[in-house]
Amino acid sequence: MNHTVIVIPCYNEAARLDQSKILPFLQNHPEIFLLFVDDGSTDQTGRLLHTLKNEHPAQIGILILSQNQGKAEAVRQGILKALEMKGAYVGFFDADLSTPLKAIADFKALLDRYPVDAVIGARVKLLGRAIDRKKSRHYLGRIFATLASMILELPVYDTQCGAKIFRNSPDLKAMFSIPFRVAWSFDIEILARFKIVAAYRKGPGAQTAIIEHPLDEWIHKDGSKVKALDFFWAPLELLTLFSILHLPWVSHRYRKRLLEKLPRA
Numbered sequence: 001m002n003h004t005v006i007v008i009p010c011y012n013e014a015a016r017l018d019q020s021k022i023l024p025f026l027q028n029h030p031e032i033f034l035l036f037v038d039d040g041s042t043d044q045t046g047r048l049l050h051t052l053k054n055e056h057p058a059q060i061g062i063l064i065l066s067q068n069q070g071k072a073e074a075v076r077q078g079i080l081k082a083l084e085m086k087g088a089y090v091g092f093f094d095a096d097l098s099t100p101l102k103a104i105a106d107f108k109a110l111l112d113r114y115p116v117d118a119v120i121g122a123r124v125k126l127l128g129r130a131i132d133r134k135k136s137r138h139y140l141g142r143i144f145a146t147l148a149s150m151i152l153e154l155p156v157y158d159t160q161c162g163a164k165i166f167r168n169s170p171d172l173k174a175m176f177s178i179p180f181r182v183a184w185s186f187d188i189e190i191l192a193r194f195k196i197v198a199a200y201r202k203g204p205g206a207q208t209a210i211i212e213h214p215l216d217e218w219i220h221k222d223g224s225k226v227k228a229l230d231f232f233w234a235p236l237e238l239l240t241l242f243s244i245l246h247l248p249w250v251s252h253r254y255r256k257r258l259l260e261k262l263p264r265a
């Protein structure tokens with residue numbers, strides 16, 4: 001059994017996937033398995049992933065989606081597959097490795113040490129940390145994250161960081177068994193699902209079941225797949241998320257669908 005399975009969603013990432021970072025990392029971390037999801041790429045991503053897998057078949061897997069389905073669905077499919085592989089922890093990291101793979105050890109240490117369900121990366125500029133974000137993305141991100149935090153009613157700083165690791169559990173499988181309602185903001189929908197399930201289980205709330213981990217390093221990489229149009233949809237997605245959590249008739253139906261998937265406690 002591999003201890004940790006990390007899903008790396010890839011959509012036309014041939015130019016950004018850095019073999020020189022991936023292969024040495026795996027050699028030094030035999031407990032980590034990388035599951036790449038080729039999200040209908042039309043460039044050389046598929047070929048590159050096969051080369052990578054041939055170099056290190058024991059620790060690399062590829063899930064191929066024949067058509068582009070978007071990051072949310074690529075991650076969801078990847079996590080479901082990762083859960084089948086019975087990793088103790090499963091998570092996802094962006095293909096550009098803006099969050100370096102070495103950070104996985106910090107996330108795992110927190111999951112080992114505390115009885116929490118998830119550790120999510122936060123890009124907080126602090127002394128002694130290398131957080132290099134574009135100014136425009138940072139400020140837009142701050143507005144977005146503040147609204148997300150208000151909708152979730154959780155003091156979360158950075159919902160959008162593409163580095164998150166979860167403890168494998170039947171409840172986690174349930175949370176990923178239904179397609180997300182939003183695309184760009186699916187990270188917030190994951191947190192919303194944690195909140196709904198935590199309230200139902202009457203255990204510690206999402207506020208203590210999730211740790212936000214300030215990253216040591218996050219370096220902006222050019223070639224982002226995020227388009228200007230995505231920012232246009234963002235407010236609509238926030239409205240959808242608001243309705244899921246706060247509009248009685250919408251949230252009732254959403255909760256019912258999600259909670260039906262949970263195993264009986």
Ligand SMILES: Nc1nc2c(ncn2[C@@H]2O[C@H](COP(=O)(O)OP(=O)(O)OP(=O)(O)O)[C@@H](O)[C@H]2O)c(=O)[nH]1
Pocket residue numbers: 008009010011012013039068069070071074093094095096098137162220221223224225226227
């Ligand atoms: N945008 C997008 N990303 C996808 C899609 N399918 C998979 N992905 C992957 O999701 C991740 C998104 O990363 P980036 O394109 O760097 O975008 P980002 O990290 O949200 O944005 P930055 O803050 O600019 O880095 C990458 O690993 C993509 O390859 C898709 O259809 N659209």
Ligand SMILES: [Mg+2]
Pocket residue numbers: 094096098221224
């Ligand atoms: Mg990126």
